[in-house]
Each structure stands twice: as structure tokens, then as C-alpha cells.
Amino acid sequence: xxxxxxxxxxxxxxxxxxxxxxxxxxxxxxxxxxxxxxxxxxxxxxxxxxxxxxxxxxxxxxxxxxxxxxxxxxxxxxxxxxxxxxxxxxxxxxxxxxxxxxxxxxxxxxxxxxxxxxxxxxxxxxxxxxxxxxxxxxxxxxxxxxxxxxxxxxxxxxxxxxxxxxxxxxxxxxxxxxxxxxxxxxxxxxxxxxxxxxxxxxxxxxxxxxxxxxxxxxxxxxxxxxxxxxxxxxxxxxxxxxxxxxxxxxxxxxxxxxxxxxxxxxxxxxxxxxxxxxxxxxxxxxxxxxxxxxxxxxxx
Amino acid sequence: xxxxxxxxxxxxxxxxxxxxxxxxxxxxxxxxxxxxxxxxxxxxxxxxxxxxxxxxxxxxxxxxxxxxxxxxxxxxxxxxxxxxxxxxxxxxxxxxxxxxxxxxxxxxxxxxxxxxxxxxxxxxxxxxxxxxxxxxxxxxxxxxxxxxxxxxxxxxxxxxxxxxxxxxxxxxxxxxxxxxxxxxxxxxxxxxxxxxxxxxxxxxxxxxxxxxxxxxxxxxxxxxxxxxxxxxxxxxxxxxxxxxxxxxxxxxxxxxxxxxxxxxxxxxxxxxxxxxxxxxxxxxxxxxxxxxxxxxxxxxxxxxxxxxxxxxxxxxxxxxxxxxxxxxxxxxxxxxx
Numbered sequence: 001x002x003x004x005x006x007x008x009x010x011x012x013x014x015x016x017x018x019x020x021x022x023x024x025x026x027x028x029x030x031x032x033x034x035x036x037x038x039x040x041x042x043x044x045x046x047x048x049x050x051x052x053x054x055x056x057x058x059x060x061x062x063x064x065x066x067x068x069x070x071x072x073x074x075x076x077x078x079x080x081x082x083x084x085x086x087x088x089x090x091x092x093x094x095x096x097x098x099x100x101x102x103x104x105x106x107x108x109x110x111x112x113x114x115x116x117x118x119x120x121x122x123x124x125x126x127x128x129x130x131x132x133x134x135x136x137x138x139x140x141x142x143x144x145x146x147x148x149x150x151x152x153x154x155x156x157x158x159x160x161x162x163x164x165x166x167x168x169x170x171x172x173x174x175x176x177x178x179x180x181x182x183x184x185x186x187x188x189x190x191x192x193x194x195x196x197x198x199x200x201x202x203x204x205x206x207x208x209x210x211x212x213x214x215x216x217x218x219x220x221x222x223x224x225x226x227x228x229x230x231x232x233x234x235x236x237x238x239x240x241x242x243x244x245x246x247x248x249x250x251x252x253x254x255x256x257x258x259x260x261x262x263x264x265x266x267x268x269x270x271x272x273x274x275x276x277x278x279x280x281x282x283x284x285x286x287x288x289x290x291x292x293x294x295x296x297x298x299x300x
Numbered sequence: 301x302x303x304x305x306x307x308x309x310x311x312x313x314x315x316x317x318x319x320x321x322x323x324x325x326x327x328x329x330x331x332x333x334x335x336x337x338x339x340x341x342x343x344x345x346x347x348x349x350x351x352x353x354x355x356x357x358x359x360x361x362x363x364x365x366x367x368x369x370x371x372x373x374x375x376x377x378x379x380x381x382x383x384x385x386x387x388x389x390x391x392x393x394x395x396x397x398x399x400x401x402x403x404x405x406x407x408x409x410x411x412x413x414x415x416x417x418x419x420x421x422x423x424x425x426x427x428x429x430x431x432x433x434x435x436x437x438x439x440x441x442x443x444x445x446x447x448x449x450x451x452x453x454x455x456x457x458x459x460x461x462x463x464x465x466x467x468x469x470x471x472x473x474x475x476x477x478x479x480x481x482x483x484x485x486x487x488x489x490x491x492x493x494x495x496x497x498x499x500x501x502x503x504x505x506x507x508x509x510x511x512x513x514x515x516x517x518x519x520x521x522x523x524x525x526x527x528x529x530x531x532x533x534x535x536x537x538x539x540x541x542x543x544x545x546x547x548x549x550x551x552x553x554x555x556x557x558x559x560x561x562x563x564x565x566x567x568x569x570x571x572x573x574x575x576x577x578x579x580x581x582x583x584x585x586x587x588x589x590x591x592x593x594x595x596x597x598x599x600x601x602x603x604x605x606x607x608x609x610x611x612x613x614x615x616x617x618x619x620x621x622x623x624x625x626x627x628x629x630x631x632x633x634x635x636x637x
Contacts, residue, residue: 134316135320138320138321141317141320141321142614142617142618143575143576143613143617144576145576145580146576146610146617147324147614149579149595149598149610150324150325150328150606150607152598153598153601153606154328154331154332154603226442227442230443230446233445234445234446234580237445237447237580238583238598239599240598253451257584260454260455264455268448268452271445271448274443274445275440275445275448278444279439279440282439282442283439
């Protein structure tokens with residue numbers, strides 16, 4: 001029987017109860033932050049739109065009717081049509097899938113990589129730390145967009161290469177954070193206890209050190225999502241990310257640039273999608289940081 | 301002795317960072333799927349010619365040797381020739397850099413002039429309406445794509461309202477009429493006493509610089525606010541309030557003074573960040589700076605130019621960051637310990 005009292009109990013009887021209790025407290029604290037809830041709603045909306053794109057989109061995202069080209073927003077085309085007569089709303093809806101895919105792939109590649117490098121550097125210390133952190137600092141000292149641009153230039157344009165380039169530019173932050181986190185507890189007694197039980201270093205890092213760094217990494221990844229979306233859109237805008245006819249938002253803005261003076265909606269509408277989704281991740285990340293990382297709370 | 305050691309250490313980390321930067325551009329140059337030998341001899345050359353040329357170009361040497369040679373070339377200011385302009389990349393970069401410098405500097409001035417008072421104001425009104433509005437403006441800086449804001453700015457302020465000049469640095473009939481002294485059009489036109497050119501250049505730079513400034517402002521206001529809140533929570537502020545010091549004096553004289561040094565790092569960081577932002581803004585505004593040079597080179601697969609521009613932007617970025625860090629250590633006795 002799950003009750004509030006059982007969830008909030010100060011001495012849980014099982015590990016399960018403790019975990020559920022922690023999740024309940026987090027959820028409760030998050031719910032109290034209206035801006036974070038707005039962010040969560042936006043992210044949920046993005047997920048739903050991406051999942052149900054074929055049912056939500058009124059028209060095809062790639063086929064248009066040339067007779068209807070460059071129509072202003074109307075009842076039939078809520079966001080108007082582009083230069084090939086394609087419905088912009090449908091393209092924006094399908095574009096949610098691309099944006100979500102890029103963001104998820106970058107997070108899946110860069111967060112574990114940064115986490116691994118940061119925890120290994122922090123736990124081992126000594127020259128391992130110096131080499132790994134030296135590498136991290138070099139990557140960290142370069143502007144992210146420029147680094148991603150240079151890598152895309154080398155790898156060639158395209159959505160997969162854009163993902164790889166953004167991930168290469170994104171991991172150092174997570175490594176730094178994970179290392180800082182490890183340093184706060186690397187000499188604590190619970191690690192000594194595990195070591196005396198004969199656990200290998202690999203096991204200690206994977207089972208005991210990494211899990212403790214996950215919450216700060218998640219916060220940072222969520223806060224970074226907006227930046228990742230903007231970088232991906234920027235690459236798309238420059239023609240180096242997703243290629244036509246893929247309805248990527250940045251690439252759509254780039255196409256609309258040619259007729260921005262007379263047909264403003266072509267470039268403007270996908271931009272709103274980018275702003276709303278990025279804002280959603282910013283707001284949710286902010287709220288998540290307040291909840292998971294109370295030390296940071298006072299720091300705006 | 302105690303003064304020399306940190307300086308040496310600083311120079312060492314700076315050197316290592318620059319070497320790392322060179323290593324990155326070197327590696328990027330190596331992954332390019334274009335065979336540099338084939339580019340020289342053509343794809344119908346015999347295998348002997350191919351091998352001979354490869355050896356002559358030094359591509360047979362161990363990677364370490366190649367890297368050392370690359371570092372030596374860059375140290376002498378040699379960045380190769382651009383395929384698209386046909387000129388040495390270093391010469392191209394020297395020509396386009398002042399345009400970016402001019403825009404980013406005006407941008408940071410706007411960002412600081414608006415961002416710092418906004419942050420102080422938000423801290424003074426913590427939790428109230430003004431604070432919320434400034435918070436939302438700050439968040440917008442993280443959520444709005446610079447290139448999109450640039451396009452919308454062009455539509456509204458150039459196409460419809462006609463308040464500002466359009467893309468480019470100056471009206472085309474004035475292009476090339478201002479002799480180059482510093483490369484900064486605003487300064488050059490004043491030196492020349494050419495007020496018409498000055499007005500034209502100003503009307504062209506003001507929109508992109510303001511948009512850049514907006515992104516700097518978002519970060520500066522946010523950080524100023526949190527530094528101020530930290531100070532306002534201290535006991536000496538309560539003491540001053542009890543003594544009856546006017547609130548305005550408490551804000552600016554008591555709370556703001558100690559955070560000025562911290563702000564230097566923040567301003568340095570956002571100034572360096574503007575270099576990055578200018579890549580997109582320059583592309584939208586056809587601004588003939590280093591960002592535009594980089595994106596044009598990217599689209600032409602002009603690798604020498606891409607790597608050269610990356611190197612220069614990276615070096616300036618590192619320089620500003622490390623410089624403001626050093627300044628902070630120099631000015632704040634607490635950081636020196």
C-alpha cells in the first residue's frame with residue numbers, strides 16, 4: 001500500500017521504498033516550480049508531436065502543390081506554404097522528429113563519454129588526471145560552434161556528421177563536472193570499505209563512483225539541450241547539417257531567407273519552433289538544477 | 301620569486317593550450333577525405349609519380365614530424381593558400397579581422413552598458429515583476445537562434461521601418477571611399493573627417509552589434525544578478541542599512557564594488573563568446589568579417605581557409621579567456637592565495 005507517509009518515511013525498510021521516496025520528493029519539489037512545469041509541458045509536447053507526426057500533420061512534409069506556393073498563413077495552411085508549395089506546419093511537425101533525434105543522439109554520445117573521462121580522471125588522480133583534464137581543457141577552451149563547424153568541414157555535411165561534431169564539442173563540460181563531483185568524495189570511507197572488500201577499480205568507478213555523478217550530469221545535459229538545438233539549427237542554416245528535403249528547422253529558415261522580405265512566414269515559423277523548444281529545455285533544466293542541486297539554488 | 305612563478309606557470313599553460321589547439325586543427329586537416337597528393341598530381345598519375353610526390357610533400361614522414369613541421373609553419377604565420385581567394389590565408393584573415401573586432405567590441409559595449417544595470421536592478425527587486433522580466437530576457441538569450449533574430453531584425457528595422465542600413469558594412473556607393481588606417485570603419489571615417497561615411501557605417505553596424513550585444517547581455521545580467529544577491533545577503537549590507545545609508549548607495553557603492561573584479565571574468569567570457577556568435581550573425585548580415593570568411597570557406601571546402609580561421613578564432617578565444625583570468629588573479633587578492 002503506497003501512501004504519502006510511506007513515501008516520505010525517514011527510515012525506509014527497503015531500498016525500493018527509499019528510491020521511490022526520493023523520486024516522490026523530487027517530483028513534488030519540481031511541481032512547485034511553475035516555470036519548470038511549463039518547460040516540462042513543452043518537452044512533453046515535443047515528444048508527443050514527434051511520436052504522432054504522421055497523424056498530426058495535415059499534409060505531406062516533402063510533397064507540395066506548386067500551385068499553392070508561398071501562400072500566407074490561412075485556415076488551410078496555418079503557417080503558410082514554402083517555395084515548393086509544401087505546408088510549413090506539416091514540415092515543422094516532422095522537423096520535431098529530427099530535432100529530437102539530434103538532441104538525443106548528442107546526449108547519448110557525449111554525456112557517457114564525458115562522465116567516463118571525468119570520473120576516471122577524478123578517481124585515479126595523478127598523471128591520468130593531468131593528461132585527461134589537459135585534453136578536456138583544450139577542448140573546453142575552444143568555442144563550441146567553431147569546433148563543430150571545423151569537424152563538419154572535415155567529415156562532410158549531413159545529419160550524422162553534425163551529430164558527431166556537436167558531440168565532440170559537447171563532452172568536455174560533462175567531464176569537468178563529473179571530475180569536480182568525484183573530488184568531493186574520492187577519499188570518503190564508503191569507497192575505502194568497497195576497496196577493502198576487494199572490488200576492482202573498474203567496478204568501483206562503474207558501480208559506485210559514476211552513479212553519484214549522474215544527477216549533476218543530467219542537470220547539465222538538460223541545460224545544454226538548448227545550446228545543442230541552437231548549434232544543430234545553426235549547422236542546418238549554413239547547409240552543413242540535415243540536407244534537403246529533410247524538414248530540419250534550421251535548414252528551413254535558411255530556405256526562407258531568400259524571400260524573407262515578402263514572404264516572412266517561411267523563415268519565421270520554424271524559428272518559433274526552435275525558440276519554444278529551446279526555452280522548454282532551459283526552463284526545465286533550471287528547475288531540475290534547483291531540485292537536484294540545492295547548493296546552486298541561490299546562484300540565479 | 302613569488303611573482304615570477306605564477307607568470308611562468310601561466311605562460312606554460314597558455315603554450316600547452318595553443319599546442320592543443322594546433323593539434324586539433326592538425327587532426328581535422330588529416331581526417332578530410334580529400335587526398336592531398338591526388339589533388340596535386342591528378343587521379344591519372346602513375347603510382348611512381350604518386351609516391352614520389354607524396355614523399356616530396358613530406359606526407360611519408362611520421363605524424364610527429366609532420367605535426368612539428370605544421371607548428372613551425374604556423375609559428376611563422378604561414379597558413380597555406382586559400383583555394384577560393386587564391387591569396388595566402390594569413391593575409392585574408394588579417395584583412396577580415398578588423399570588421400569582426402569592430403562589431404564584437406560594439407556588441408560587448410552594448411551588452412555591458414545594459415546588462416550590468418539590469419542585473420543590479422534585478423537583484424534589488426529579487427522575486428518581483430522586474431526580476432522576472434529580466435530573467436525571461438536572460439533565458440531568451442539562451443533559446444533564440446542568433447541567425448533567426450538577425451533575419452527578423454533585418455525585416456523589421458531595415459525593410460519595414462528603414463531605421464538602419466542593410467547587410468554589409470557601409471552603403472555600396474561609399475564602399476572603398478574610406479582609406480584604411482585601422483580597418484575599423486567607424487574610426488577610419490572619423491580620422492578622415494568623412495561624416496557621411498561615418499553615419500552610413502554606424503547605421504550598418506548598429507543592428508548586428510545590438511543583436512550580438514543582446515546575447516552578451518543575457519549572460520552578463522544573469523551573472524551580475526547572482527553576484528549581487530550574494531553580496532546583498534552579507535552582514536555588512538545589513539549594517540549599512542541599519543546605519544541608514546540610502547538604498548541606491550548600498551546597491552552601487554557597497555554591494556556593486558566588490559563584484560567588479562568578478563565581472564571582469566564574466567565580461568571576458570562573453571566577449572570571447574561574441575566571436576562565436578559573430579559567425580552566424582556575419583553570415584546573415586553579409587558582414588565581411590572572419591565568421592563570414594569561415595562559413596564561405598566551409599561551403600567551398602576550402603580547408604586551408606577553414607583551419608586558418610578556426611585557428612585564429614580559437615587563439616583569440618583562448619587569449620581573451622586566459623587574459624581575463626590573469627587579470628582577475630592580479631586584481632583580486634583572494635584569488636592569489
